[in-house]
Amino acid sequence: MARKLLIDGELRQTATDEKQYDFDLFVIGAGSGGVRASRTSAAFGAKVAICELPFHPVSSEVIGGVGGTCVIRGCVPKKILVYAAQFRGEFEDSRNFGWELSDEIGFNWKKLLHNKTQEIIRLNGIYKRLLSNAGVTMFEGEGKLIDAHLVEVTQPDGTAKQYSAKHILIATGSRAQLVNIPGKELAITSDEALSLDELPKRAVILGGGYIAVEFASIWRGMGAEVDLFYRKELPLRGFDDEMRAVVARNLEGRGIRLHPGTNLSELQQSEDGIRVLTDHGDQITTDVVLFATGRLPNTKRLNLQAVGVDVDKTGAVKVDEYSRTTVPNIWAVGDVTNRINLTPVALMEGTCFSKTVFGRQPTKPDYINVPCAVFCIPPLSVVGLNEQQALEQTKSDILVYTSSFNPMKNTISGRQEKTTMKLVVDAETDEVLGASMCGPDAPEIMQGIAVALKCGATKAQFDSTVGIHPSAAEEFVTMRSITRRVAAGTKLKTNL
Helix, strand or coil, X not given: CCCEEEECCEEEECCCCCCCCCEEEEEECCCHHHHHHXXXXXXXXXXXXXXXXXXXXXXXXXXXXXXXXXXXXXXXXXXXXXXXXXXXXXHHHHHHHCCCCCCCCXXXXXXXXXXXXXXXXXXXXXXXXXXHHCCCEEEECEEEEEECCEEEEECCCCCXXXXXXXXXXXXXXXXXXXXXXXXXXXXXXXXXXXXXXXXXCEEEEECCCHHHHHHHHHHHHCCCEEEEEECXXXXXXXXXXXXXXXXXXXXXXXXXXXXXXXXXXXXXXXCCEEEEEECCCCEEEECEEEECCXXXXXXXXXXXXXXXXXXXXXXXXXXXXXXXXXXXXEEECHXXXXXXXXXXXXXXXXXXXXXXXXXXXXXXXXXXXXXXXXXXXXXXXXXXXXXXXXXXXXXXXXXXXXXXXXXXXXXXXXXCCCEEXXXXXXXXXXXXXXXXXXXXXXXXXXXXXXXXXXXXXXXXXHHCCCCCCCCCHHHHHCCCCCCEEECCCCCCCCCC
C-alpha cells in the first residue's frame, strides 16, 4: 500500500518503482545527539531506528548504553560527584556563620556511588522511554555499515541482522584513551574514575583539561591528596590565560599540588601503591593514576572507509556545514565529528540534521557564542571570544574590563578565594565579544550572559541594566572602568 511521508523536506507518496527501505533513518549511537536526531526526525514523520550497545557504566567497544557518555559516564555522574565534593568546603565555611560541627565529619563513598548509579539507571530508562514514545525502533547491539544504505547490528548474543535505510546517521561519540607509556595498564580513565569501588586516599592525575581539573577538585573535596601533572604552564589550554591563572590559584588554594610543565614517563606497581615516574626524574607513590589527556572518536569498528566515509587523522568523521559526510546519504553529529564536543552542541546538531533532512528546513548548526563551563571548585564558565581570539577575529582595538573581588560569603567564612569576571569589548562597535567568570555559580550566571551575547548586546546595554543586589552577578553590569585597551593586531603572550 502506498503511504505518504515527509522525506527530504517533501511530503510525497511512495511509488512502486521507488526503492524501498526498512527505515527512512537508521541512527548508530543513542547518546545525546543520536537520541535528539531520532526523536525530532520521527516527529517530522520519518520511520526511524536506532541501535546502541548494552548498558554499563564503564564503556568499551562492546558496551555503552542508551543516554551515551553524558548521561552514563560523563556530565551527569561527574556533576553529582562535584556536588558531593563541594560539601567539604561548605562545612568548613559554615563555622563562621555560627554552625558548630564536630571535628570529624564522615564521608560514605559507597553510598554516594550507589545513589549515583541509581540515578544513571533511572535516566537510562527515561531515554529508552523517550525513544519508544517517539515511535523510534530500538535495537540493542553494535552497529556498523555494510554499504551506503545497509547497517548490520550484532546483538549481545552474537547474532547479526541487517537493516536498510535511506539515510544513516553516525552518532557514536568518543572514548577516553590511555597514554602510551610503560605501565599504562595500571592507570584508569574517567570512565573507571566515576565507578571506583574505593575512594583513593592519594591520586595522581595527568592532563590539564576539563576532566583533569574537575577530578582534581572532586577527589580533593572528598579528602584525597591530589597531584595534577600537565605539560603547559597553566591548565585548561584554549581558555583565556587570565582565567586559567585564576583556576590554577584556586586549585592550589584548595590543597591540590600542581606540577606544570611535567609529564609522566612510567608507572610501576609497588607494595604500597603505584609508583609514578616523571620526565623530570621525580617519583611519587599513589593509589590511583587517572589519565585525562583527551578522547578519540568512536569510529574504528564502523567500517566507514569501506563505504567511502572519510575521517581525519584522529578518526573523526569529516562533515560539511550541514553534518553530511562524504557519502551523500550518510550523516554524523556529536563528538564523533570532533567539532565542539559538548552535549548541548550535539543536541543542536541533531536537531539541525532532522530539520534539514526531514523537515523542509535546511539548517546549519550555529557555533557562535556557545557557552561552556568547567566544573572545578569553584567553577569556570565562559562564552564568546577571549582576548587573543578577539584580536584575531576583529580589526578594532579591544577593551578589557575585569573585576576580582571577595564574594560576600567569603567575607564572613574567611575563605581566601576571589571571584574573577571579565568582559572583552570591541572598541569601535561597543559590542561585548566575550565574557568569563571563575567563582561560585559561574555556570548559572553565564547562561544568562550567553543570551545577551547571542543578541549582540553592547557594553552600554550591560551598563544600563540594573543589577540584582547583593549578588556576584551584578558585577557584570557595574564594571565601568577599562582595565586595559589592546591595540588591533597585538599578539598576546600566551601559555598555550
